[in-house]
Amino acid sequence: MSAIQRYLAPTTLEEALDALRESEATILAGGTDVMPQSQAGRLRLQPTLLNIRRIDELGGIALDGASIRIGALATISELLESELINERLPILAEAADHFASPQIRNAGTVGGNVCNASPAGDTLVPLIVLNAEVELASKRDGKVERRRMPLESFFAGPGRTHRAADELLTAIYVPAPAEGFVAHFAKFGTRPALDISAVSVGIGGVWRNGTFKNARVAFGAVAPTPVRGRATEGVLEGSALDAAAIGMAAAAARDEVRPISDVRASAWYRKEMIHSLTKKVLTNVADA
């Protein structure tokens, strides 16, 4: 901890990117992960502690053309309270509602949840279902460059992402869902509040005239990163979401996940919970 040589709290993106270019930095936003992890010795703080919370352009939730832009600094509470999210991306509000506790939702940010890259991160599964992209900014050759990549390819392992050391995650872009798109999320832990998900499931697709199309399935806490459920998607594509189809999809979900046993649940239990949660989520989707 005492290796910190400087603390910066810039107000512009450029200043932050300059700082990232100059030295290895720990990026601080809400602090709800950086603080406990650094205090417990699980995260070694870099020579620069870069507090990005005062950079206005990293905040906000707004329509941006055909996408919804969620600024990296938008808090989980802001997701929950946003009319735009509740109307257009209700699966995200559903996940935000069961995220940690009110105090943590008030401080923790969406960008932080994404960069923390926990396989159990509660916003990640719905964002993957929603086909979200991350925007990364860097300053190379004196000018600000931005690139985007699909969120589902952003994760490299537990706590690891494909963000380069000189890049800052600036926003999440979610394409506005198609007409008839329905999605739901469910997680399971030993208590509703403040529990890290033992497993989570998100499923979305276009549900019209008794047919489910463009199915997207994602699972949390069953692999080193949140993962797509492609086999389950295959079973769901074009299905009528009747009891038989839901049963088949839930069985496919149980078969395709490869969870580990750890302090929160055994691998066997996780597979069974994926089966039940997939059924539950699909029932909610079918009821829409």
Added chain:
Amino acid sequence: MSLTREIAFTLNGSLRNVTVPVTMTALAMLRDVLRLTGTKYGCGEGECGACTIIVDGRSVNACLMFAVDCDGRTVTTIEGVAADEASEPLRQAMVDNGAVQCGFCTPGMVMQSTWLLEQNPHASRDEIKRGLEGNLCRCTGYKKLIDAVAAVSGTNQ
């Protein structure tokens, strides 16, 4: 020597200047530097809510916040709420309902309830339970706490 930084922020209505190590928690600053010991250290990792404070109108866990991040912001602690006449109904309801057992969680419960009632003055019992889900009472005296907040919100449900 660890790196320090001078910050200035509004604490319970007064402007304060303080020099803090950059890795210090807001909780350690309040308790050990500013000697405001009403905000409690329970778990130190955001699980128990005993250190709840209000920053820029939002309740947060002081143990998860970097003290340096208080710079330029408005912070209210239990000492500020205790001095605020507007919180008298909640305090009296806590007394009337016997909502205190060992008392350790009480400051955090009062802070979170204050925030909850600001957000939702007529909160139902279910909304009160959800609002207090980040605060643990290890005496398990939840019912009387919820009764106290419900008495202020005037809910019958």
